[in-house]
Amino acid sequence: MKPKPDYTLYLVTDSTPAILGDRNLKTIVAEAMFGGVSIVQYRDKTSDTGALIRTARELHAITKSKGVPLLINDRVDVALAMGAEGVHIGQDDMDLPTARRLLGPDAIIGVSASTVAEALTAAEQGADYLGIGTVYATATKTNTKTPLRPSGVRAILSALSAAHPSLPTVLIGGLNEANIPRTLYQSSLPTHSPSGIALVSAILTSSTPYATASALRTAITTPFPLALSQTDKPLGYSYDHEIVTLFGTLQQNSPFLHILTNTVASPLSASVALALGASPIMSQHEAESAPLAAAGATLLLNIGTLTPATLPAYLTAAATYTSANRRMVLDPVGLGATPARAAAVAAILAAGYPSVIKGNEAEIAFLAGAPSAQRGVDAGTSERSLSEKARIAAKVADEQRCVVVMTGPDDVITDGTRSVALRAGHAMLGRITGSGCALGVAVAAFLAVSEDPFLAAIAACLVLEGAAELAMTANHVSGPGTFVPEWIDCLGRVIMQWDMSGRIDDIDLEGL
Ligand SMILES: Nc1ncnc2c1ncn2[C@@H]1O[C@H](COP(=O)(O)OP(=O)(O)OP(=O)(O)O)[C@@H](O)[C@H]1O
Ligand SMILES: Cc1ncsc1CCO
Numbered sequence: 001m002k003p004k005p006d007y008t009l010y011l012v013t014d015s016t017p018a019i020l021g022d023r024n025l026k027t028i029v030a031e032a033m034f035g036g037v038s039i040v041q042y043r044d045k046t047s048d049t050g051a052l053i054r055t056a057r058e059l060h061a062i063t064k065s066k067g068v069p070l071l072i073n074d075r076v077d078v079a080l081a082m083g084a085e086g087v088h089i090g091q092d093d094m095d096l097p098t099a100r101r102l103l104g105p106d107a108i109i110g111v112s113a114s115t116v117a118e119a120l121t122a123a124e125q126g127a128d129y130l131g132i133g134t135v136y137a138t139a140t141k142t143n144t145k146t147p148l149r150p151s152g153v154r155a156i157l158s159a160l161s162a163a164h165p166s167l168p169t170v171l172i173g174g175l176n177e178a179n180i181p182r183t184l185y186q187s188s189l190p191t192h193s194p195s196g197i198a199l200v201s202a203i204l205t206s207s208t209p210y211a212t213a214s215a216l217r218t219a220i221t222t223p224f225p226l227a228l229s230q231t232d233k234p235l236g237y238s239y240d241h242e243i244v245t246l247f248g249t250l251q252q253n254s255p256f257l258h259i260l261t262n263t264v265a266s267p268l269s270a271s272v273a274l275a276l277g278a279s280p281i282m283s284q285h286e287a288e289s290a291p292l293a294a295a296g297a298t299l300l301l302n303i304g305t306l307t308p309a310t311l312p313a314y315l316t317a318a319a320t321y322t323s324a325n326r327r328m329v330l331d332p333v334g335l336g337a338t339p340a341r342a343a344a345v346a347a348i349l350a351a352g353y354p355s356v357i358k359g360n361e362a363e364i365a366f367l368a369g370a371p372s373a374q375r376g377v378d379a380g381t382s383e384r385s386l387s388e389k390a391r392i393a394a395k396v397a398d399e400q401r402c403v404v405v406m407t408g409p410d411d412v413i414t415d416g417t418r419s420v421a422l423r424a425g426h427a428m429l430g431r432i433t434g435s436g437c438a439l440g441v442a443v444a445a446f447l448a449v450s451e452d453p454f455l456a457a458i459a460a461c462l463v464l465e466g467a468a469e470l471a472m473t474a475n476h477v478s479g480p481g482t483f484v485p486e487w488i489d490c491l492g493r494v495i496m497q498w499d500m501s502g503r504i505d506d507i508d509l510e511g512l
Contacts, residue, residue: 002106003085005069006038007129007196009217010170011203012073013059015044019204025055028209030062035213037203038196041088041110043073057082069108076102086110088131091118096125110170114145116159123160129168131198132156135183136174136350138201147173149350150186151399157192165192172198177212177219178323182353185224186401196220225325226353228401229452231418235506243459246450247495251277255448258297259441260284260317262304262333265434268484269302272438275491276463278445286313289320297321298448299328300440301354303335304377306344314344318352327447330354331440334377336366349400355453357396358405358440361389368392378430386410390419390507403453405443407436411461412507415454419507422458424500425465426472432480439464462503467494 011032013025029040040063042056056070056078063070069085072078074093079086086108089099099109110129111122119130136147148156153171160167171194175183180197187194197220206212257280261269266282273280283292293299299321301314321328332345345367348354357367361382366372370392384392389412397404397416406412411422429435442460450456467490471477474486490497 002128003069003108005085005108005129005168007168007170008038008220009036009213010039010041010172010196010198011037011213012041012043012172012198012200014200014204015047015055019201021205023204026058026062028204028206029059031209032203032213033063033066033068035210036217037068037213039069039071041071041073041198042084043088043200045074049075049078052078053081056084060084071108071110079103079107086128088112096122096127100126112172113156114148116156119156119160120163123164123167127167129170129195130156130160131170131172132194133171133198134173135171135187136179138174147350149346150183150401153187153194154189154399157187157189157194161189161192168195170194170196170198172200175199176202177215178319179351180216180219181222181224182226182322184220185227186353224353226322226327226355228355228403228415228454231415231454233418235508237506238501239455239458239504240500242455243462243500244495246446246455246459247463249449250445251492253277253449254279255445256292256295256297257281257300257441257444257448258283258289258292258317258321259300259302259444260310260314261300261302261331261437261440262306264304265302265437268434269300269437269441271488272464272491273441273445275488276442276445277492278441278448280441284310284313286316289313289317290324293321293324293326296326298326298444300331300444301328301348302331302333302437302440303341303344303348304331304333304437306341311344311347314348315351318348318354320352322352327355327444327453328352329356329358329440329444329447331437332357332359332363332367333437335359335363336372337376342366354400354402355447356403356405356443356457357400358407358436358443358457360407360436364396364404364406365392368395382408386412386421387507390414390421390509394419394509403457405439405457405461407439407461411465413454413457413461414507414509417509418454419509420458421505421507422461422465422503423505424462424469424503426468428472428480428483429465429468432484435464435468458504462500463491463494466498466500466503467491470494470498 088110113119446456471486
């Protein structure tokens with residue numbers, strides 16, 4: 001009878017000195033199994049055949065005692081010689097039909113897949129599971145292609161979902177306790193989630209394999225705490241009352257914001273945070289992320305004037321806040337203008353999970369894969385219809401599984417399932433520098449006091465843009481210079497003095 005393995009926590013061994021050092025592989029495997037490793041692949045690219053068979057036999061004695069399947073990497077001959085439960089083959093190894101002929105129908109045969117085509121071929125040829133990766137860049141495998149990232153994993157799962165919906169999949173590459181929960185969340189489709197996570201160095205380099213394996217198992221099986229909740233709001237729902245309540249909560253609770261922003265918009269951003277009732281700290285010090293996250297801050301990452309010197313602080317902040325289950329907002333300022341910005345945003349998105357991404361149309365369109373339309377940091381003009389904008393924003397939201405705010409004369413706010421267009425603001429906002437940056441601050445402030453990132457994003461846009469409309473009614477406001485202070489003054493009283501009704505329209509994504 002063919003076994004049905006539990007793929008939840010899949011250990012891939014590595015005997016190279018850089019990973020294993022002078023530790024004993026058998027002891028590590030035994031301890032890791034006690035900690036929750038549910039399947040083991042013996043991977044050794046250097047030992048000769050006799051040594052491979054000997055070590056595999058010894059490992060098999062350990063795994064068999066716990067009913068854990070042992071698979072051999074690449075070497076069908078070794079698996080046959082010592083009676084392993086199966087093999088794992090890469091794209092350059094023996095082909096699957098041949099391996100199946102040699103090993104028989106009951107052997108477990110897994111195949112590595114890094115593209116949709118490889119995954120579909122392996123599935124059609126009868127693979128028992130797929131190892132999907134490399135998810136993130138890793139030190140273990142240096143010759144790998146561009147990392148798939150969660151969006152690439154989703155593309156593969158989506159291709160499999162039609163003809164092979166129950167084929168088990170295991171993610172591999174650059175995964176660790178900190179990034180597993182959000183990677184699984186961002187990689188899953190509503191109908192299909194990966195079956196497990198494969199790890200090499202996270203377990204093999206640990207001095208406490210039992211504790212490490214059990215922490216990893218918890219990370220795999222615990223739902224992602226920052227997951228977006230499904231809306232229970234019908235189309236046409238009026239958010240006005242909730243926004244007023246949220247504004248009151250913001251002012252009462254004075255949420256703590258950690259703002260890593262650009263040097264142009266920094267003072268305006270701090271002033272806007274204070275005017276909304278939040279408490280900002282502007283910090284670009286890498287060592288401050290952990291204590292600020294621990295103190296309960298909400299993070300804003302704005303890449304406006306990012307440099308090689310400040311990038312590490314952004315990456316550390318993204319990783320630290322996400323693993324501390326604290327929320328962050330990403331403002332990819334100028335994305336598309338230069339390759340350096342694209343690389344920085346890709347690295348930030350690989351390091352952590354933003355609950356909200358806020359950008360102007362060109363920035364969000366670039367994230368959705370459109371060719372760059374951005375010359376600098378300013379929004380520019382667009383030919384796109386509202387429904388095209390919504391489709392683009394929803395694509396990014398769906399890929400990242402977060403809320404996306406696309407600003408412009410009309411803002412589009414979406415979580416990939418529900419979308420609204422928000423009609424408020426004034427063209428004057430496009431004539432001052434940092435209005436979009438200040439909106440990122442407002443999103444972070446509302447995010448800190450709202451369960452629902454979608455509602456927080458709507459509230460932030462409405463308050464900042466309503467305040468701009470209100471400010472423009474003051475007699476003394478004659479241009480951008482006089483506008484900014486009046487705008488800040490209006491932030492605290494916009495809710496009382498400005499009529500917000502009729503500003504939010506649902507966009508029916510189904511109809512697009
Ligand atoms: N013509 C307009 N009418 C109304 N509101 C506008 C208009 N243009 C921009 N806004 C508002 O201004 C704010 C900033 O949006 P914009 O798209 O200009 O962002 P940005 O390019 O990131 O800004 P910045 O780089 O200056 O920070 C948003 O709240 C947006 O809705
Ligand atoms: C002008 C400018 N340059 C980098 S960031 C910034 C602020 C507005 O985005």
